[in-house]
Amino acid sequence: MSAETMSIFSPKVAARFDALVEKYPLRRSALVPMLLYAQDEIGYLSDAVIAEVAHRIGLTELEVRNVATYYSMLRFKPAGKFNVQVCTNISCMLRGAYEVYEKFQEELGIGHKGVTAYGVFSLEEVECIGACCWAPAIQVNYDFHDDLTPEGVPGILADYRRKSGGQ
Amino acid sequence: MPRLVSHPDEVKVVSKRFGQGAANIDKYIELGGYEAARKCLAQGPDWIIEEMKASNLRGRGGAGFPTGMKWSFVPKQSARPKYVLINGDESEPGTCKDHLIFLHDPHAMIEGTIIAGLAIGSKMGFIYLRGEYRYLLEIMEKAVADAYAKGFLGKNIFGSDIEFQIITQSGAGAYEVGEESALMESLEGKRGVPRIKPPFPAVVGLYGGPTVINNAETIATVPHVITMGGTAFAGIGSARNGGTRLFSISGHVERPGVYELPMGYNLKKMIYEVAGGVRGGRKLKAVVPGGSSTPVLLPEEIETLGMDFDQVGKAGSMLGSGGVVVIDDQTCIVEFALRTISFYQHESCGWCIPCREGTDWLKKSLTRFHAGFGTAKDIDNIRYLAENMMGRTFCPLGDAAAMPTLGFVKKFRKEFEDHLDGKPCPFAKHTEMAVV
Numbered sequence: 001m002s003a004e005t006m007s008i009f010s011p012k013v014a015a016r017f018d019a020l021v022e023k024y025p026l027r028r029s030a031l032v033p034m035l036l037y038a039q040d041e042i043g044y045l046s047d048a049v050i051a052e053v054a055h056r057i058g059l060t061e062l063e064v065r066n067v068a069t070y071y072s073m074l075r076f077k078p079a080g081k082f083n084v085q086v087c088t089n090i091s092c093m094l095r096g097a098y099e100v101y102e103k104f105q106e107e108l109g110i111g112h113k114g115v116t117a118y119g120v121f122s123l124e125e126v127e128c129i130g131a132c133c134w135a136p137a138i139q140v141n142y143d144f145h146d147d148l149t150p151e152g153v154p155g156i157l158a159d160y161r162r163k164s165g166g167q
Numbered sequence: 168m169p170r171l172v173s174h175p176d177e178v179k180v181v182s183k184r185f186g187q188g189a190a191n192i193d194k195y196i197e198l199g200g201y202e203a204a205r206k207c208l209a210q211g212p213d214w215i216i217e218e219m220k221a222s223n224l225r226g227r228g229g230a231g232f233p234t235g236m237k238w239s240f241v242p243k244q245s246a247r248p249k250y251v252l253i254n255g256d257e258s259e260p261g262t263c264k265d266h267l268i269f270l271h272d273p274h275a276m277i278e279g280t281i282i283a284g285l286a287i288g289s290k291m292g293f294i295y296l297r298g299e300y301r302y303l304l305e306i307m308e309k310a311v312a313d314a315y316a317k318g319f320l321g322k323n324i325f326g327s328d329i330e331f332q333i334i335t336q337s338g339a340g341a342y343e344v345g346e347e348s349a350l351m352e353s354l355e356g357k358r359g360v361p362r363i364k365p366p367f368p369a370v371v372g373l374y375g376g377p378t379v380i381n382n383a384e385t386i387a388t389v390p391h392v393i394t395m396g397g398t399a400f401a402g403i404g405s406a407r408n409g410g411t412r413l414f415s416i417s418g419h420v421e422r423p424g425v426y427e428l429p430m431g432y433n434l435k436k437m438i439y440e441v442a443g444g445v446r447g448g449r450k451l452k453a454v455v456p457g458g459s460s461t462p463v464l465l466p467e468e469i470e471t472l473g474m475d476f477d478q479v480g481k482a483g484s485m486l487g488s489g490g491v492v493v494i495d496d497q498t499c500i501v502e503f504a505l506r507t508i509s510f511y512q513h514e515s516c517g518w519c520i521p522c523r524e525g526t527d528w529l530k531k532s533l534t535r536f537h538a539g540f541g542t543a544k545d546i547d548n549i550r551y552l553a554e555n556m557m558g559r560t561f562c563p564l565g566d567a568a569a570m571p572t573l574g575f576v577k578k579f580r581k582e583f584e585d586h587l588d589g590k591p592c593p594f595a596k597h598t599e600m601a602v603v
Contacts, residue, residue: 023334024334025248025291025374026355026356026374028355028356028357029336029354029355029356030356031356031357032336032337032338032339032353032356033336033337033339035339036298036337036339057356066358067356067357067358070341070358070359070516071298071338071339071340071341071359072339072340072341072513073298073299073339073340074339074340088506089260089459089506089510090260090261090418090455090459090492090503090506090507090510091260091261091417091418091490091492093503093506094417094418094419094492094494094498095417095418095419127258127260127342127510127513127514128258128259128260128261128262128342128459128510129299130257130258130262130263130265130266130297130299130300131169131263131266132260132261132262132263132415132417132423132490132492133169133170133263133415133416133417133423133424133425134169134170134263134423135417135418135423139299142299142301142302143302144169144302146169146170147170
């Protein structure tokens, strides 16, 4: 495949993938990060993403799907532009994560894995994100927010709404 | 930005550069960085391994295996390339120490990896970070690029004729990948299911080559061991437990945070003095001493308990990943047990039946129990299920799910009984707990 003419990815990401497969002793080692970076750009692992990743690495699409379904961050349908991931594992739970999670549900009007109108926000209850000492914590896409309270939830959402142009 | 804490009892070794801008390579060098790697280059592999053995440094991932001994198991001659693999998949609930090392001291991670490479005669190291740690991966990638630019990595490290390359890698969400053989599978582009042992990674590991796998905290400690000398490092800790440990103290304490304390530091003091005591002046109910997979301890069990691998083991639990989760008297243990097992059920890779089925049944039983539909027989069934998962799986995830469950049932049986006969949970806030 010529990356410039055939790729569904932007030239920048396509070039990154060209380099990524050459980096390892074994080409296949690029698979997991490539799927994640592909999802970052396209939003989810569409059929076209699976097909191009399989081609780039030299695997069948089935082999790629077999691996992709294992990892909890990888998804097969679009999330919101801002994917709100609320940790409710023990350290967060003890400091009020469920109250924070309920507040997000109330404010966004969606539940676990729901997406709001126009695809602005999605919500997920997730397992430990490694911010136990700053609990309760969430991630919005890759950004951490620590020491949350239910009262702080509307402000966080308002900041992201502003970033998305007021929707 | 995660908050940094400090306490006068801390002995800052691994965390001494935190908050000082050491992610910048010039700052790291100014603070004495990369001197340990140069020293190791001059002294050679046998000397490095002797220093590591003398240090009594034990693996910070949870198992507590002596690092120097682990390195010495790698054969000197090997037809296949040897590898160093750093486990930064930090995902044991209650643990967030590697988060701070990646953020504040990424070059310590690189320097430790170089030293491990020199010790075992490897030319390539991998630093694997969990997928959620994207901003930390970017910090790591920048640090690696800077180290290449200075000639500390590459074909001729520090101007020598020795080659060492480092590749950073992102995961994509999987607790199981923190297990060393599943980690290698993931790095080879596969589902993160464990491999059966033997052969051990030191003989047949990544890409079939001899591989040393170290936890991120362990590897960030290595340059300090070299700088201060193995014996001096050992002198900081307790018997057979060298040095300090980054304890992630979370839950119901006044001042949660990552504190660096000598191995063997008393757990009660850690909670009441270092972390400021139980939040809101409440009473202590229980402590999970080393991440969510370690059996719970009661207040009377922590009075004189020193936090090192051997003492916590003797007390019937494990030091694990050093994640101390403090639980106050307003907490329902059944709910806590349910949230713990829900995690392991979600994360079980499904490869071994006792783990896949056991975690699922435990979650179902505890969900029903907490909702007030349990029967007296359930308590023994929960125990029976957990006991039959122990030691019957390829990797320790089955044990990690069973051990805490057994602890809760044994030590808080009365609280389980209080949920019987349709009685509502005495602490209930979330009877219809959302489940991941």
